[in-house]
Amino acid sequence: MYSYIKALxxxxxVTWFAxxxxxxxxxxxxxxxxxxxxxxxxxLRDQFTIMxxxxxxxxxxxxxxxxxxxxxxxxINGNWYLQLFAPEGRWLLIKLAFVVLLYAYHxxxxxxxxxxxxxxYKYSSQQLRIWNxxxxxxxxxxxxxxxxxxxxxxxxxxxxxxxxxxxxxxxxRMYKALRDR
Numbered sequence: 098m099y100s101y102i103k104a105l106x107x108x109x110x111v112t113w114f115a116x117x118x119x120x121x122x123x124x125x126x127x128x129x130x131x132x133x134x135x136x137x138x139x140x141l142r143d144q145f146t147i148m149x150x151x152x153x154x155x156x157x158x159x160x161x162x163x164x165x166x167x168x169x170x171x172x173i174n175g176n177w178y179l180q181l182f183a184p185e186g187r188w189l190l191i192k193l194a195f196v197v198l199l200y201a202y203h204x205x206x207x208x209x210x211x212x213x214x215x216x217x218y219k220y221s222s223q224q225l226r227i228w229n230x231x232x233x234x235x236x237x238x239x240x241x242x243x244x245x246x247x248x249x250x251x252x253x254x255x256x257x258x259x260x261x262x263x264x265x266x267x268x269x270r271m272y273k274a275l276r277d278r
């Protein structure tokens with residue numbers, strides 16, 4: 098039974114991340130639609146709003162909830178909670194801290210969605226592109242912790258994550274420079 102629960106946990110992580118990756122793209126498209134003529138802008142934003150709501154409430158939210166349920170089940174049935182504060186379980190404690198950050202990121206997307214549905218576009222497409230990478234950074238941190246566990250030094254893990262963030266930010270700047278040409 099444990100393997101099935103773990104498989105379901107992984108499946109809902111994947112579907113949750115699909116929503117976390119795609120919703121900010123829809124924010125970017127809706128924001129950039131503001132540069133179009135009024136009729137086109139309205140049509141695009143109306144369509145993006147429908148797409149955002151369906152993605153968020155039909156896939157992303159249910160997946161986030163089911164990820165939490167099945168993840169807790171895996172934690173308890175796999176007796177992982179017994180290792181949480183032991184030296185060999187530090188990786189799990191750090192992973193769970195990143196998971197808390199991931200749910201906080203999820204809530205920020207909820208807030209942006211609520212604003213955009215009301216027609217409030219507070220962020221530029223460039224700001225949203227940067228924010229879009231939050232899920233990527235958290236995914237890499239969480240997967241590295243799960244796969245490598247205590248084999249990775251905390252210092253090298255942080256250094257690697259910071260370098261990756263720097264690489265992402267550089268790529269976003271280069272993309273902006275190419276678009277502005």
